[in-house]
Amino acid sequence: MHALILVDIQNDFLPGGALPVKDGDQIIPYVNAIMNDFDLVVATQDWHPKDHGSFASNHKGKKIGEVIKLEGLDQIMWPDHCIQHSEGAEFSRDLDLHRVQMIFHKGTDPKIDSYSGLFDNGYLKSTGLGEYLKGEGVTDVTCVGLAADYCLKFTALDAVSKFGFNTHVPVKGTKAVNLQPNDFERSIEVMREAGIKVM
Ligand code: VGL
Ligand code: ZN
Numbered sequence: 001m002h003a004l005i006l007v008d009i010q011n012d013f014l015p016g017g018a019l020p021v022k023d024g025d026q027i028i029p030y031v032n033a034i035m036n037d038f039d040l041v042v043a044t045q046d047w048h049p050k051d052h053g054s055f056a057s058n059h060k061g062k063k064i065g066e067v068i069k070l071e072g073l074d075q076i077m078w079p080d081h082c083i084q085h086s087e088g089a090e091f092s093r094d095l096d097l098h099r100v101q102m103i104f105h106k107g108t109d110p111k112i113d114s115y116s117g118l119f120d121n122g123y124l125k126s127t128g129l130g131e132y133l134k135g136e137g138v139t140d141v142t143c144v145g146l147a148a149d150y151c152l153k154f155t156a157l158d159a160v161s162k163f164g165f166n167t168h169v170p171v172k173g174t175k176a177v178n179l180q181p182n183d184f185e186r187s188i189e190v191m192r193e194a195g196i197k198v199m
Contacts, residue, residue, distance in 0.1 A: 007145030
């Protein structure tokens with residue numbers, strides 16, 4: 001049983017959005033084209049309340065890109081993005097959603113961020129996605145979406161290390177934020193070292 005996980009293919013991560021990933025829209029035709037090759041398709045949605053602790057705007061004097069401590073964890077300061085029920089939080093209108101069986105929200109707790117679609121960054125709570133896939137008899141997962149150096153990477157890492165799924169990442173299905181110029185390549189290395197099949 002092989003599942004496709006669509007990670008955060010939301011307007012705010014696409015060109016023109018609040019936290020745009022360069023060329024992020026270019027993955028969408030590829031993602032739509034491979035969907036029928038899977039037994040099951042699920043999606044994650046970054047889904048922040050307005051007062052989320054990852055937003056620079058909620059910390060006086062903090063700038064985007066700075067790192068602070070949030071409840072003891074390192075937290076990068078992001079622009080306001082993927083606010084619950086906003087246009088920016090919606091999936092791209094170009095993404096084919098008709099095979100999506102379940103949607104899992106992440107980043108809903110104002111005190112902790114959640115890059116992985118399976119757990120928050122402190123592993124305090126699960127989103128239910130991993131348990132759902134196990135319950136459906138899934139053995140293999142393929143992860144596509146945004147961004148390669150954050151949510152896609154941490155979703156794939158948790159899929160292999162916390163749930164033991166055979167985990168695949170097609171490079172055509174993801175793009176990076178690249179706060180540092182080589183973050184995409186570094187993310188691919190880290191995923192390969194963890195046993196993820198990056199093709
Ligand atoms: C993401 C930064 C903040 C992502 C989400 O989906 O990669 N990145 N929130
Ligand atoms: Zn976020």
